[in-house]
Amino acid sequence: MQGPVGSNPPSTDSHCPYCALQCAQRLGGHPVAAEPRDFPTNRGGMCQKGWTSADLLRTPDRLARPLRRTSEGFEEVSWDEALDDVAARVLALRAEHGPDAAAVFGGGGLTNEKAYQLGKFARLALRTRLVDYNGRFCMSAAAAAANRSLGIDRGLPFPLTDLQDADAVLLLGSNLADTMPPAVQHLAAVRERGGLAVVDPRRSATARLADDRAGIHLSLRPGTDLALLQGLLHVVLGEGLADVAYLRDRVEGVEEVRRSVAQWWPERVASVTGVPAGDLRRVAHLLADASPHRGGRGAFVLTGRGAEQHVDGSQTVGAAIALALALGLPGSRRGGYGAITGQGNGQGGREHGQKADQLPGYRSIEDDEARAHVAEVWGVTPDDIPRSGVPAVQLLSSLGVDGGPRALFVHGSNLVVSAPRASAVRERLQALDLLVVCDVVPSETALLADYVLPVTQWAEEDGTMTSLEGRVLRRRRAVTPPPGVRDELWVWAELARRLDAPGTWSTDASEVFDELARASAGGRADYSGLSHARLDTGEALYWPCPSADHPGTPRLFTDGFPTADGRARMVPATVTGPDDDVRPDAPVHLVTGRLLQHYQSGAQTRRVTQLRDAAPQAHVEMHPSLAARIGLDGAEPVRVTSARGSMVATARVSPDVPPEVVFVPFHFAGADLVNALTNDATDPVSGMPEFKVCAVTVERVDVAESMLHPSQEAVS
Ligand SMILES: Nc1nc2c(c(=O)[nH]1)N[C@H]1C(S)=C(S)[C@@H](COP(=O)(O)OP(=O)(O)OC[C@H]3O[C@@H](n4cnc5c(=O)[nH]c(N)nc54)[C@H](O)[C@@H]3O)O[C@H]1N2
Ligand SMILES: Nc1nc2c(c(=O)[nH]1)N[C@H]1C(S)=C(S)[C@@H](COP(=O)(O)OP(=O)(O)OC[C@H]3O[C@@H](n4cnc5c(=O)[nH]c(N)nc54)[C@H](O)[C@@H]3O)O[C@H]1N2
Ligand code: SF4
Ligand SMILES: [Mo]
Numbered sequence: 001m002q003g004p005v006g007s008n009p010p011s012t013d014s015h016c017p018y019c020a021l022q023c024a025q026r027l028g029g030h031p032v033a034a035e036p037r038d039f040p041t042n043r044g045g046m047c048q049k050g051w052t053s054a055d056l057l058r059t060p061d062r063l064a065r066p067l068r069r070t071s072e073g074f075e076e077v078s079w080d081e082a083l084d085d086v087a088a089r090v091l092a093l094r095a096e097h098g099p100d101a102a103a104v105f106g107g108g109g110l111t112n113e114k115a116y117q118l119g120k121f122a123r124l125a126l127r128t129r130l131v132d133y134n135g136r137f138c139m140s141a142a143a144a145a146a147n148r149s150l151g152i153d154r155g156l157p158f159p160l161t162d163l164q165d166a167d168a169v170l171l172l173g174s175n176l177a178d179t180m181p182p183a184v185q186h187l188a189a190v191r192e193r194g195g196l197a198v199v200d201p202r203r204s205a206t207a208r209l210a211d212d213r214a215g216i217h218l219s220l221r222p223g224t225d226l227a228l229l230q231g232l233l234h235v236v237l238g239e240g241l242a243d244v245a246y247l248r249d250r251v252e253g254v255e256e257v258r259r260s261v262a263q264w265w266p267e268r269v270a271s272v273t274g275v276p277a278g279d280l281r282r283v284a285h286l287l288a289d290a291s292p293h294r295g296g297r298g299a300f301v302l303t304g305r306g307a308e309q310h311v312d313g314s315q316t317v318g319a320a321i322a323l324a325l326a327l328g329l330p331g332s333r334r335g336g337y338g339a340i341t342g343q344g345n346g347q348g349g350r351e352h353g354q355k356a357d358q359l360p361g362y363r364s365i366e367d368d369e370a371r372a373h374v375a376e377v378w379g380v381t382p383d384d385i386p387r388s389g390v391p392a393v394q395l396l397s398s399l400g401v402d403g404g405p406r407a408l409f410v411h412g413s414n415l416v417v418s419a420p421r422a423s424a425v426r427e428r429l430q431a432l433d434l435l436v437v438c439d440v441v442p443s444e445t446a447l448l449a450d451y452v453l454p455v456t457q458w459a460e461e462d463g464t465m466t467s468l469e470g471r472v473l474r475r476r477r478a479v480t481p482p483p484g485v486r487d488e489l490w491v492w493a494e495l496a497r498r499l500d501a502p503g504t505w506s507t508d509a510s511e512v513f514d515e516l517a518r519a520s521a522g523g524r525a526d527y528s529g530l531s532h533a534r535l536d537t538g539e540a541l542y543w544p545c546p547s548a549d550h551p552g553t554p555r556l557f558t559d560g561f562p563t564a565d566g567r568a569r570m571v572p573a574t575v576t577g578p579d580d581d582v583r584p585d586a587p588v589h590l591v592t593g594r595l596l597q598h599y600q601s602g603a604q605t606r607r608v609t610q611l612r613d614a615a616p617q618a619h620v621e622m623h624p625s626l627a628a629r630i631g632l633d634g635a636e637p638v639r640v641t642s643a644r645g646s647m648v649a650t651a652r653v654s655p656d657v658p659p660e661v662v663f664v665p666f667h668f669a670g671a672d673l674v675n676a677l678t679n680d681a682t683d684p685v686s687g688m689p690e691f692k693v694c695a696v697t698v699e700r701v702d703v704a705e706s707m708l709h710p711s712q713e714a715v716s
Contacts, residue, residue, distance in 0.1 A: 011029075011478075012027050013037060014026075014478060015465060016034070016049070016344070019180055020180075020341040020343055020347065020468035022467040022468075023050050024039035024041075032054050034052075041160050041161075042182040047180075048610070049599055056458075056607070059608075062440065062441060062454075063440060063454035063485070064483070064485060065077075066452065067452040068081075068082065069450045086434070089407065089433070094127070099128050100129060100130050101405055103389075103399070104128065104131040104132075105411070106132070107349065108134055108139070108343030108344070108345055110412045111465060112351075112465065112513065112527075113489065113513050115133075115351075115354045117512055118488075119131060119353025119354045119355075119358070123384075124384065124502055125496040125499045126409075126499070127386065129386035130389040130395060131356060131389055132355060132395050133354045133413070134412070134418065135343070136686075136687050137691065138346055139308075139347075140686040141310075142155065142313075142317045144683075146317070149569045149570065150557065151524075154525075156470065159469055160183065162555075164188075165189070165298050169190045169299070170299075170302065171196070172225055173200060174304025174306060177208075178206070178594060184209065187209065195215055196210040197216050201220060201657070202658075203217060204656070207219075216286075218275045221273055222589045222661060223577055224272055224274075226312050227577075228280070230319060230573065231261075231280050232280065233257065233319065233322060235266065235284035236323065241284065241294075242326045243326070245328075246325075246328035247326065250560075251567060253569050256571075272577075291327040292332050292335065300338065302338050302340055303316070306591075308339070308688065309688060310693065312576055314683050318571040320337055331555075331557030331559075336557075344465055347470055348465060351520075352520070356390055357388040359523075360519035361520030361524065365387060374519050377515065379504065391682070393682050393687060393689050405432070406432060407433060410435070410439075411488060414444055416669075417444050417667075418666065421675070421678060421679065426448070435448060435451075436449060436450065436451045438491060455487065455488050460477060460485070461509070462475065462532070463475045463509045470542050471541065472530055472542075472545075473535075489507045490507045513531060529552075530543075542554045580643070580679045580681065582660065586696055587695075587697070588660055588661065589695065590663075590677060590695070592678060593692075594667070597611045598611060600667065602669065615667075619649055619651070619665075620649050620650070623654070630700050635653070637700075639701045640696050640698050644676065647671060648672065649668075678690070679691075679694045
């Protein structure tokens with residue numbers, strides 16, 4: 001299938017390396033380039049990141065040899081030397097401190113095969129219970145709420161193209177126009193019908209899509225989505241807009257929710273959220289009139305990270321689901337609730353065992369039946385499988401402290417840029433006895449490691465990814481990796497052997513998929529009817545797909561909910577507001593998020609010339625009135641400070657943010673590292689940190705001083 005670099009096959013069909021839309025690509029030519037292919041989600045489109053993705057294959061500082069830290073920096077070592085030493089150090093730490101001396105941090109960008117094998121590697125080779133991943137920062141709130149209310153967590157329980165038929169779409173905290181640009185096509189019809197409602201403190205690119213007759217933008221105070229949803233539920237349940245028959249036949253908990261929203265009349269909601277009562281009523285009626293029980297063409301309630309990355313994130317999603325249930329949407333074929341998954345394999349990455357409490361197939365690691373099933377597939381006894389670990393933020397804060405882990409393996413995350421309260425995370429990583437980072441580039445996190453192991457990236461490997469729709473897609477090898485680079489499946493197999501692990505450790509992605517499929521059989525995310533061969537012959541299939549002749553499941557809930565009694569659950573909520581709210585000494589809300597040009601921590605996209613040139617560093621988006629208040633004269637440097645840290649970046653003055661809010665993207669790593677400021681307080685239900693809102697001061701920095709803080713570390 002592949003030859004040496006320069007003699008690649010004419011073209012290979014695959015999907016984009018970045019986000020969960022997983023736009024279909026064709027890779028080919030000299031030098032290799034990515035062209036979009038037609039597929040229902042992207043319909044022949046790609047964003048700027050997709051078009052430039054092949055540049056990642058030629059990045060000049062691509063890691064190509066294992067590196068070991070010395071007192072002077074890094075030295076190149078052979079794979080054998082690196083793996084022998086890492087294994088010996090793990091065994092020594094285990095002998096001294098027990099198996100939980102080693103911990104693992106994974107990523108939602110890993111293929112299903114790698115996510116599965118990483119969970120197995122943690123439990124059987126390292127024998128640790130301490131494994132979690134960056135999906136905790138991303139989908140954990142939505143996942144917890146969906147599991148609780150609907151009995152299953154598949155981000156979109158319907159095809160994305162269903163949005164095209166709707167009369168109304170409510171988007172809470174999603175800036176789709178920048179984060180998944182080709183998906184905006186699916187909103188064209190609803191905009192034409194005037195039915196797009198966007199909830200975002202900023203007038204984001206997506207909020208602008210709802211301008212004029214296309215719909216409505218609700219600019220709420222950051223961190224108040226739950227109050228807003230309580231208000232929408234108040235109107236729907238109180239004004240006779242609900243689907244009474246659906247609630248009677250399919251839903252539990254309606255009366256508790258009715259009581260919990262009784263006090264949230266629109267004028268009270270307005271005082272908390274800043275959203276006018278009339279706008280709230282308008283959106284409630286818009287959704288109700290679009291709902292099937294009132295003869296509408298369909299209505300969807302969708303959440304993104306803006307509504308979810310809060311200490312009440314799982315309650316907020318619970319309320320969004322309750323709203324969809326009140327309108328009779330889930331399972332109706334004309335509407336529903338969905339969470340828009342973020343990372344390339346954010347969906348599959350949260351199903352196959354790299355989560356602290358999880359075994360493959362979305363099984364619970366505390367469930368004895370699940371343990372017995374997976375133990376059998378792994379060829380071990382249930383007692384060989386450790387119990388639950390702890391969620392990411394808790395795991396990171398325990399590194400290197402007394403009684404905490406002494407070693408960490410990182411696969412697919414650039415933690416020191418992307419974790420909340422990142423400066424404290426850096427200190428914890430530095431306190432470890434052993435940090436091993438597998439990556440394709442020297443990310444800021446890799447630069448802290450004792451061992452950096454160079455691994456294959458997307459176009460150099462085979463595997464599968466599960467997109468935001470729960471559709472399992474083939475990632476195909478299109479080019480030969482550089483000679484010193486290895487596949488992570490091989491790295492885990494080699495380490496497992498050196499650690500004397502039980503079980504078998506295939507290095508073939510198709511074989512690992514077959515094992516994953518067996519392990520998932522009977523679980524909530526059942527892949528047992530899938531294989532690479534089957535996916536290669538037909539269209540990508542939606543899970544659950546429990547047998548080789550099963551057609552897959554594009555739409556869930558049509559015949560009931562996968563809960564014990566087949567009914568969905570409305571969960572009452574308590575509004576508390578952000579953990580770190582504005583106060584006299586920190587009067588401005590900082591909200592964080594994304595730019596079109598960069599992906600996540602920027603480890604990849606800051607290395608793509610076109611993207612780096614388009615957005616070379618962070619900026620602080622602020623309202624003209626705030627700029628005037630602090631004496632700014634246009635695009636000058638400002639310092640933003642929270643209780644945890646501070647950053648410096650250039651102001652971008654714009655009326656698109658409210659006067660008491662500043663917005664900063666999180667893709668940058670030098671003096672403009674916004675996660676130095678963010679709050680690591682977490683949602684008690686899901687472990688999601690409150691990335692989206694914290695209290696800050698903003699002040700002007702004189703230019704001479706800002707020269708002392710170059711705003712971005714050299715990328716090489
Ligand atoms: N260009 C680009 N695209 C990406 C990614 C990327 O890094 N770059 N990452 C991918 C991943 S992993 C993810 S998770 C998705 C994320 O995709 P989105 O959820 O669309 O992205 P964000 O920019 O994090 O947040 C969305 C919006 O939330 C708003 N917001 C902030 N605070 C609040 C609040 O309290 N309430 C509400 N309602 N809104 C608020 C912000 O102003 C922002 O416009 O994007 C995916 N796609
Ligand atoms: N302030 C703030 N912070 C946030 C967010 C926010 O909205 N605001 N969003 C959060 C969210 S939703 C997310 S998803 C996280 C993401 O943040 P991170 O977890 O840091 O994600 P990436 O930047 O994608 O890091 C992936 C790393 O893995 C490497 N890599 C790529 N492919 C592979 C592979 O196959 N194997 C291995 N071993 N490595 C690979 C890349 O080069 C890169 O260094 O950030 C979170 N942080
Ligand atoms: S929208 Fe996402 S999957 Fe599509 S090209 Fe852009 S980054 Fe890639
Ligand atoms: Mo994410």
